[in-house]
Amino acid sequence: MSINGVASQSKVLTIDTLNPSIKKVEYAVRGPIVLRAIEIEKELQEGVKKPFTEVIKANIGDAHAMGQTPITFLRQVIALCIYPELLKDNKFPEDAKKRARRILQACAGGSIGAYSASQGIECIRQDVAHYIERRDGGIPSDPGNIFLSTGASDAIVTILKLLMTGEGNTRTGVMIPIPQYPLYSAALAELNGVQVNYYLDEENCWALDVEELRRSLNAARQHCRPRALCIINPGNPTGQVQSKKCIEDVIRFAAEEKLLLLADEVYQDNIYAQGCKFHSFKKVLFEMGPEYSNTVELVSFHSTSKCYMGECGFRGGYMEVCNMDPEVKQQLIKLVSVRLCPPVPGQAMVDVISTPPVEGEPSYEQFVKEKNAVLASLGEKAHLTEDIFNTVPGIKCNPVQGAMYSFPRIEIPDKAVKEAKAKGLAPDMFYCITLLEETGICIVPGSGFGQREGTYHFRMTILPPVDKLKVLLKKLKEFHIKFTNKYS
Amino acid sequence: MSINGVASQSKVLTIDTLNPSIKKVEYAVRGPIVLRAIEIEKELQEGVKKPFTEVIKANIGDAHAMGQTPITFLRQVIALCIYPELLKDNKFPEDAKKRARRILQACAGGSIGAYSASQGIECIRQDVAHYIERRDGGIPSDPGNIFLSTGASDAIVTILKLLMTGEGNTRTGVMIPIPQYPLYSAALAELNGVQVNYYLDEENCWALDVEELRRSLNAARQHCRPRALCIINPGNPTGQVQSKKCIEDVIRFAAEEKLLLLADEVYQDNIYAQGCKFHSFKKVLFEMGPEYSNTVELVSFHSTSKCYMGECGFRGGYMEVCNMDPEVKQQLIKLVSVRLCPPVPGQAMVDVISTPPVEGEPSYEQFVKEKNAVLASLGEKAHLTEDIFNTVPGIKCNPVQGAMYSFPRIEIPDKAVKEAKAKGLAPDMFYCITLLEETGICIVPGSGFGQREGTYHFRMTILPPVDKLKVLLKKLKEFHIKFTNKYS
Incomplete structure (x- = not known):
């Protein structure tokens, strides 16, 4: 040697x-x-x-x-957090200062340069939970189930990691749409998981068909252990928006077949077609009653990179975990702690998006x-x-x-x-x-x-x-x- | 089911x-x-x-x-990048504005909210290369060998990933100091690599002893394939600063034994003891002549979180790869592209640290x-x-x-x-x-x-x-x- x-x-x-x-x-x-x-x-x-x-x-x-021009209010709040000297500046509106003060008070030492809790700053997770509750018509969201992340990609890969187990025919399979956003195939290749393809129906505006899920699942069970089903809604790259009925069918299928649901909802504000509406998997799950809402494991993902914000460079994001086994959640907290914390400016961006100006506040109209x-x-x-x-x-x-x-x-x-x-x-x-x-x-x-x-x-x-x-x-x-x- | x-x-x-x-x-x-x-x-x-x-x-x-109070100049530049409206503000010094303009010009669409190249913004990698050259007395640094990262942890785990291969007795072993910073043991556990311990000499001020490296390596070769040797200098948690002689010995050992070197140098400015000086592995390697500088594979890591900055929340960092096989470098670029890019505010922080105010600039004295x-x-x-x-x-x-x-x-x-x-x-x-x-x-x-x-x-x-x-x-x-x- x-x-x-x-x-x-x-x-x-x-x-x-x-x-x-x-x-x-x-x-x-x-x-x-x-x-x-x-x-x-x-x-x-x-x-x-x-x-x-x-x-x-x-x-x-x-x-x-x-x-695309950045939204003024978002940038004002982050600039105030970065350089708090600006809190004395009259050119910054009071509502932006209020958001910045709330974030800074939650930062150790009052500095956005300190590490945060690995799961994300607690008051930001509270704000995210309130945002989700407003979005979902009051269905409760627990800040303890929110994990801030380095963009949605980070959170998605983290959950895939937890799922990986087995060898040969017992390896974990994850069902993903075809066409898919290639983060999924890339992460599964890296983690040595099995990619289980289900095809979206191009003739039917890229709709998701539960019969196709069933075909795909049964075929996959010959050579791996499918444990999770990933849905991208609105679709990337396919741009379809799922109907409420279709989401209910998918949830029923996941419950019957014992699959953990991964709902990639980073485009939730990007709806353009007449008659289409965004329905979150979380909301639909809870409206289906306790038989489902108490049992189906669901992780949904969001990001600062898409929607009206487009703040990709901040690498802000979060996931909400529902019905996760408490021991698994402890393992998840441990796992994310190794990387210390998501970038705090990105966390602050998540916070501002969760607490936009409301009517009566000085920045409301412009926002x-x-x-x-x-x-x-x-x-x-x-x-x-x-x-x-x-x-x-x-x-x-x-x-x-x-x-x-x-x-x-x-x-x-x-x-x-x-x-x-x-x-x-x-x-x-x-x-x-x-x-x-x-x-x-x-x-x-x-x-x-x-x-x-x-x-x-x-x-x-x-x-x-x-x-x-x-x-x-x-x-x-x-x-x-x-x-x-x-x-x- | x-x-x-x-x-x-x-x-x-x-x-x-x-x-x-x-x-x-x-x-x-x-x-x-x-x-x-x-x-x-x-x-x-x-x-x-x-x-x-x-x-x-x-x-x-x-x-x-x-x-610890943030360094004013660092925060001013980042605030200007986040909210470019402030470029019109007389309260911000010209040298901070100059840095911010340079960063913004390199951002797609002039926005820090755009994704950057996955390896990091090119002009920032140039600035980092110049910083390394100044630090190392003029030894050349190629921006193509710089990879910006989400803190040093991200870069370290990425390199460990590349190294993982084999099964049973052929699994990759990575030599780490004991005591160590537990990112290494955690990452090796997650990646299913073999942790190969070498002990620092507590009686001798936690010095690294090449004989102990040899003992550890020979013992490990019975049950795995050791492929990399990690050094933390200055030491975490042990606080020792390695002598130039010791670094030379380690490099010679790595060359003889065909080990890739991982130099964790995130505390490079934190030197307190009389007579101690930071020597970068890169500099020592190149001073040992082409026999070593053309062959030994070295990856060194730095971060915005430590030194005088302490900007942990920004998750800024970089690595410099030396003598990496060009095909492997292509694979590394591909791998980091899956996560799109490191947080751009953190990249901007890396840039300011690489281009601090110089004598004659308005912020120099305060900085x-x-x-x-x-x-x-x-x-x-x-x-x-x-x-x-x-x-x-x-x-x-x-x-x-x-x-x-x-x-x-x-x-x-x-x-x-x-x-x-x-x-x-x-x-x-x-x-x-x-x-x-x-x-x-x-x-x-x-x-x-x-x-x-x-x-x-x-x-x-x-x-x-x-x-x-x-x-x-x-x-x-x-x-x-x-x-x-x-x-x-």
Whole structure:
């Protein structure tokens, strides 16, 4: 093992000696196509001639990056917490100061730079519980069941960790929708869990069908132990909003089949379609009566990154656990304590979102105006996207009922499929890479989210400003026609 | 599997069906003794009579919680980034505005609420690289080798993940000091890695001895594959500062034995003892010449939580990877992308620390004054702690050369050891619990960090304000004498 000859040249950590579970991880939202987009941006800066002048990143739900303006009140409160000297400044409204004082009083030493309790600052968890109670028409929420987190991703992975057990045919399976947000597949690969796919019904506006859940579950039981069922509502990347009836069916199914429910509800304010409404799993569960509300284990997730806030950089989030075994909860508290605490500015952001200005407070009008403007603009862009895509032969787009993405189905000619395979690429990856090189538009192929064999899609955010989005949709339309002609 | 009878009452997730690796995780710094301290605080608030009026938490390196004032310049820059309206405010100095503008220009959409690159904002990584170059006397640092993180803990766990492989006797072993900071043991338990202990030499001021490394490694090779060696310098919980000679010996050992080096250097500014100096592993490695600097794989970690900043709540940190295989680096970039990005306010904090005010800038004098005051006070408290402990019969405290903790050895009478065992407690846990109940002082037993069989210690921070620290040390002294008398 000492330094001699060739052996000494090899490294401890190589692709061959790396954790094999890490090698399996894939995350298309920031995958090879995005890395190429960044390269192209650098090439443009260096003066390389391209058939376009800028890269438009429609690959990720990053509202501020696409020009959405932060909500003034949120930023005022956080700035006051960071630099309390500003509490003396008359330019800051009293309601913002009130929120900041409440947060600072709950911070050890009065500083947002102190560690918080690992579960999150207690008064913030109280505020979150009140927020949930208001949202859910008074159904009680216990601050002891709230865990603040480093974005929703952190909380989701933490719960998946708890569930992992067994080997071979007894390994934990987790049911996830296809198409899915690839955090789930990536986390399951890393944790060595079994990904159990259930397919959303594209013909039926990406609806969740309980018969498909049953098919998927029964198939999975041949080779693993399915223990949890994950639902993303509103859907990412598929944008559907679940009906109350459908949520009831899912809860009944989970109760019958003894599955823990994971409800990813980070887009809960992002509802655009007429007649659609957000129903939280928690509310529906409790309205189904004690037979369900006392037994079904449910963890629901929320985040500061989406909705009208778009404050992704703060990495704020929380989960609410219902019917969790008290011993398991103790283990969860222990587990999160190893990482000390979620970022406190992100926790403060969660707090402000939970306690927005109310009527009569000085910031109320401006806050409501800013919030509504963001949501109205997203709604406009959701409709615009669907409408324009559906004018293109070979593109078929379901209504973007909610969330921040369209996920249209695209026809890819056989010749293009063959060329893609010759290059070792998924056909929709080949499509998206060609689009990027020719137009500068960066979107994510459907293969990164999962799709039925032989179908092709892409995910595109609805976030660019309306004018830019129109240009983008026009370019995409032209590209699709050209691509189809070329390979037909 | 349907709802019927008793079976339906059992939960999906119980202590028996929980991930067994999670059950093994222990983290004493926020363990049962701290949970009891929080309970006692509540009891005091509710008016329960105690022989003390407040709980003093000397269990965790949380400077602001102990009253340390944030450094003005750091907070000004972050506040400007959060609420750019303040860039128009004359009360903020020009150098703070300059830093904030540089950060905001590098944020997508000019907002700190946008996601950053998963590795961290590029211009911040450049600033960190320059900081490292200045620290290390000009040895080059490549921004491509810098990864920003959610505190140092996040980066450490990420690297440990990459290393995990094998089963049974081929599982990855990671060498860690005993006593250690329990993040390492907790992460290894969770990741199913093998903890390989090497003992620091208490008789020799907790020095690291290469012969002990060799003994430990050879013993471990009987049952696992040791692949990495972790060093904490300055030491946590032991406070020693490594000599350059010792670091050279460790690097030579790692090269000979093909071990990847993990250098936990989060206390790099916290040096108090005359004649001691911080030497970074990176600098020493590069000064040893290309035979080492071109081959030895080194990852070093830093954080915004310690040193003179104490900005724990921001969860800022970074690692620098040296000689990492390029394919492995690609896998690392992929892995961190799943979690999108570290909190951007924490990244901004890393940036300000990397680009402090320089002579001639408006904030320079105040910044230097505040920084030096913090470090001078910590130095005073380090000496005070050592001096007072060493006046107590049955307590023996090595010099607190660096970091933020004393880790004195305590004699526990046989009768107390027996009583502890009867209660199912480690003897030093029994000691610390009794101390907490009788005095309100919360410290962490040595058993939470690891110690030689039959020896007992505790870790206490040096962070309370001088006056409070004096009271605390006096109370601890009286308690120790009383405890010893009671059980003798």
